[in-house]
Amino acid sequence: MSQPVITSARFFVGRTGDGLISFGSGQPDLPPPRAVFDILPHYSAFKYGLTQGQENLREALSKQYPHASPEQFVITNGASEALDLSLRVLARFHGAKRCLIPRPYYYSYPFNVEFAPMGVEYYDLKDGKIDLDHFLEQMKKADVVLINSPSNPTGAVQDIPVLKEIERLTQEKNLWVISDEVYKDLIYDRDNYLIQGERVITINSFSKTYAMCGYRVGYLYGRQSDFIDMVVEMKNHTSMNTNILGQEMAYTATCVPMDEINKQVAVWRERRDTIYDGMKALGLDLWKPEGAFYVFPKMKDSTRVVNELYYKHNMITYDGAWFGAPDRVRFSYALEVSKILEGLERLEGYLKKNPGVVSG
Amino acid sequence: MSQPVITSARFFVGRTGDGLISFGSGQPDLPPPRAVFDILPHYSAFKYGLTQGQENLREALSKQYPHASPEQFVITNGASEALDLSLRVLARFHGAKRCLIPRPYYYSYPFNVEFAPMGVEYYDLKDGKIDLDHFLEQMKKADVVLINSPSNPTGAVQDIPVLKEIERLTQEKNLWVISDEVYKDLIYDRDNYLIQGERVITINSFSKTYAMCGYRVGYLYGRQSDFIDMVVEMKNHTSMNTNILGQEMAYTATCVPMDEINKQVAVWRERRDTIYDGMKALGLDLWKPEGAFYVFPKMKDSTRVVNELYYKHNMITYDGAWFGAPDRVRFSYALEVSKILEGLERLEGYLKKNPGVVSG
Incomplete structure (x- = not known):
């Protein structure tokens, strides 16, 4: 069976599966306030x-x-x-x-x-x-x-x-x-x-x-x-x-006190530091996010990267080309630190086989 | 205090008050299924x-x-x-x-x-x-x-x-x-x-x-x-x-059986018959609705009628001009029969003083 080329975020809608790690969709995984x-x-x-x-x-x-x-x-x-x-x-x-x-x-x-x-x-x-x-x-x-x-x-x-x-x-x-x-x-x-x-x-x-x-x-x-x-x-x-x-x-x-909402920022900060430090250690070129929950590393031939990460490494990422930046890949880090670490490991494996992806 | 002229349905948004009868908004008053x-x-x-x-x-x-x-x-x-x-x-x-x-x-x-x-x-x-x-x-x-x-x-x-x-x-x-x-x-x-x-x-x-x-x-x-x-x-x-x-x-x-929904049609039919028969008795020119919950009688100078019915008789109606029919007035009958009857009485009082409204 041939694999369709991924050309938009809509491809990933409803995709789930064993061991799939999604750095795709930009939505919080932490629930709304109970109230x-x-x-x-x-x-x-x-x-x-x-x-x-x-x-x-x-x-x-x-x-x-x-x-x-x-x-x-x-x-x-x-x-x-x-x-x-x-x-x-x-x-x-x-x-x-x-x-x-x-x-x-x-x-x-x-x-x-x-x-x-x-x-x-x-x-x-x-x-x-x-x-x-x-x-x-x-x-x-x-x-x-x-x-x-x-x-x-x-x-x-x-x-x-x-x-x-x-x-x-x-x-x-x-x-x-x-x-x-x-x-x-x-x-x-x-x-x-x-x-x-x-x-x-x-x-x-x-x-x-x-x-x-x-x-x-x-x-x-x-x-x-x-x-x-x-x-x-x-x-x-x-x-x-x-x-x-x-x-x-x-x-x-x-009506929920802002203090309670702001507590979540600490969770996001830990995730940001985990993915940012991890990517820097892999030699990727990226800036440290100051807000939101995305990192946006440079990766040559981003469309190929997004396709290979999905089909060969069971990871969802978004092609920078969809955002007007064809030399980058977007990773949403709205997921647990353990999954971020697992994703970084897979990314390391991929980059070892494809060192040309990391821009010099 | 001068009374602003009513020129669109938005005028009536949020209007409530003692004894106000609304033949205005087109929404059911009967609630959704409990389920x-x-x-x-x-x-x-x-x-x-x-x-x-x-x-x-x-x-x-x-x-x-x-x-x-x-x-x-x-x-x-x-x-x-x-x-x-x-x-x-x-x-x-x-x-x-x-x-x-x-x-x-x-x-x-x-x-x-x-x-x-x-x-x-x-x-x-x-x-x-x-x-x-x-x-x-x-x-x-x-x-x-x-x-x-x-x-x-x-x-x-x-x-x-x-x-x-x-x-x-x-x-x-x-x-x-x-x-x-x-x-x-x-x-x-x-x-x-x-x-x-x-x-x-x-x-x-x-x-x-x-x-x-x-x-x-x-x-x-x-x-x-x-x-x-x-x-x-x-x-x-x-x-x-x-x-x-x-x-x-x-x-x-x-998932609610359609029978249960259709029971409401009987309620609507009674309302329709009440308002249609009542308006015919007042000498108004209108056709009998076969669906939805509106009657649309002919009334000369509809903008004046809608304003006078509101300011002098505490009734909301919609000007036919808003629907491309400046010689008609829309009455939604999504309200209880007792209120429809009360509204018809007020309308009778209005038409007695303004017989020219009923087209010949």
């Missing part, structure tokens, strides 16, 4: 909710952002819908024609921009970081700028002075900024900086901080009331309210 | 589900359609997302430029078509029914045809020979048909006919049959595997899986 399940036995609502999102949830979220108010939030079907709606509204009602996104990028970004529809422009990251001169040059081509810090797939957190400079210049030039901050609570070494401004749209979700991926609760936050109105109007036609029970579970999650 | 809540206490999943939809749910749905298979279904955030995705995929990947929709229409249709983006064409219904000659003339302008039977806002069910003729001609001419059948289980007097074919996309939801509006579980069913693939690919970027718990509740609903 979110405690509300289930007594839940009985069934009617439509508000298209903009339930009031208790928006009220709770508004307290997490300085000077924010509940009417500045829209609850969405995950960060994905928040991004889709934002881009569609900017394209349709604000005349936006081109959107600037980072490269490497989260693999949906180019599709989201094209579906809006808008044209895609890129700013290339240097070892995961924004090169401000290059960014400002590229910025001239766009009406909308997308920032993703901490980043999937790079694990990089952008430097605060750079983000502040981007914040200043984009607002000065009346550009829209979409700031995808779904990993904002998963930072290891320092604070992140959250971009603010009149034309800033902040996107977040309950998938990473609270491990509620399957429930698809995300949101966008923006200060311009006409933008928010148009998002609600569009969502009213394209999906209506986000699942009311998912929203109530998300509200319950916001 | 869908019984699964909640033991539910603990949290990871991403399949973007296409959970296998048990698609398997169950495939048994409801002749010769269907689970891979021909995509589970969506309500029928709204099913329609949005269908139109976007047809516009983007199948080159569809113009979509033909009924008039009067469900108020989202023109927006959905324009957001796809496609141009909107209309076929005018005669007393709620399709006029085949006119339909065939209009059909020449479109690549995609939308059918909605039973219909919101008209309550009409299209005649079977007409639907069969449309089925035959659209497939012969390689047009795509989107058949919105969300009210298919709410028919009073006879069977509906479900349009079938290679280029037919059937849209349905758990909102009406199972009263699960707030949970936003809908689906589309289509035979062309490349169309389904593109829908899944697009949804993968725009919202990912539909809420996993909503899907499990929907699956549980499919």
Whole structure:
């Protein structure tokens, strides 16, 4: 039987099997806070909710952002819908024609921009970081700028002075900024900086901080009331309210003390150190992730590597080509340290037979 | 204090108050089957589900359609997302430029078509029914045809020979048909006919049959595997899986014997007869609904009527203008018979003072 070539992450959907180690999907393995399940036995609502999102949830979220108010939030079907709606509204009602996104990028970004529809422009990251001169040059081509810090797939957190400079210049030039901050609570070494401004749209979700991926609760936050109105109007036609029970579970999650959530960061840090140190010891070229849960080592001929690691070593990894970086492979480390160590051993075996994979 | 003029259904969101009678929102007041809540206490999943939809749910749905298979279904955030995705995929990947929709229409249709983006064409219904000659003339302008039977806002069910003729001609001419059948289980007097074919996309939801509006579980069913693939690919970027718990509740609903669901039709029929007979007695010009839960009487100057009924008689009704019928008013009869009777009394009082509203 011939083995199909793996050309997208969808290939791995539903793949399980004896001894398979998955560094693939970007979702927490640690469960949501117990409290979110405690509300289930007594839940009985069934009617439509508000298209903009339930009031208790928006009220709770508004307290997490300085000077924010509940009417500045829209609850969405995950960060994905928040991004889709934002881009569609900017394209349709604000005349936006081109959107600037980072490269490497989260693999949906180019599709989201094209579906809006808008044209895609890129700013290339240097070892995961924004090169401000290059960014400002590229910025001239766009009406909308997308920032993703901490980043999937790079694990990089952008430097605060750079983000502040981007914040200043984009607002000065009346550009829209979409700031995808779904990993904002998963930072290891320092604070992140959250971009603010009149034309800033902040996107977040309950998938990473609270491990509620399957429930698809995300949101966008923006200060311009006409933008928010148009998002609600569009969502009213394209999906209506986000699942009311998912929203109530998300509200319950916001009531859990942040200390409890932050305890998990220690778990993630141990995993990060394990995989980063292990890969460095194997001679791989990578930077140390400051946030999220991905490492992104250089590997020559990444498509071949991903195929061989799966078919010969029973490991799932994601081809950097899917993220605009064909010389890298993404490893999600959302799994136990023992499995990370086992995966590193298999990787060592593979690299010994294929030393050319490690870039010089 | 001046009273704002009511210009859209959004005005009524969250309006409650002493003695308010709402003939507004189109959602069942009878709750979902008890079984869908019984699964909640033991539910603990949290990871991403399949973007296409959970296998048990698609398997169950495939048994409801002749010769269907689970891979021909995509589970969506309500029928709204099913329609949005269908139109976007047809516009983007199948080159569809113009979509033909009924008039009067469900108020989202023109927006959905324009957001796809496609141009909107209309076929005018005669007393709620399709006029085949006119339909065939209009059909020449479109690549995609939308059918909605039973219909919101008209309550009409299209005649079977007409639907069969449309089925035959659209497939012969390689047009795509989107058949919105969300009210298919709410028919009073006879069977509906479900349009079938290679280029037919059937849209349905758990909102009406199972009263699960707030949970936003809908689906589309289509035979062309490349169309389904593109829908899944697009949804993968725009919202990912539909809420996993909503899907499990929907699956549980499919396990409830249809007899139990159909018992509710008797409740709806009594309500329909009450409001239809009551309105006829008031001299209103309307047809008897064969499905769904709306009556759509003729009323001159509908915008004024809707405003006066709300501000002077504490009743919510929807302006026909929002549905492309400015000489009619929509009354949803998803409420108890006693309230319907109370509403009819208020309406009688209003019409006595405003006899010109009833068209001659």
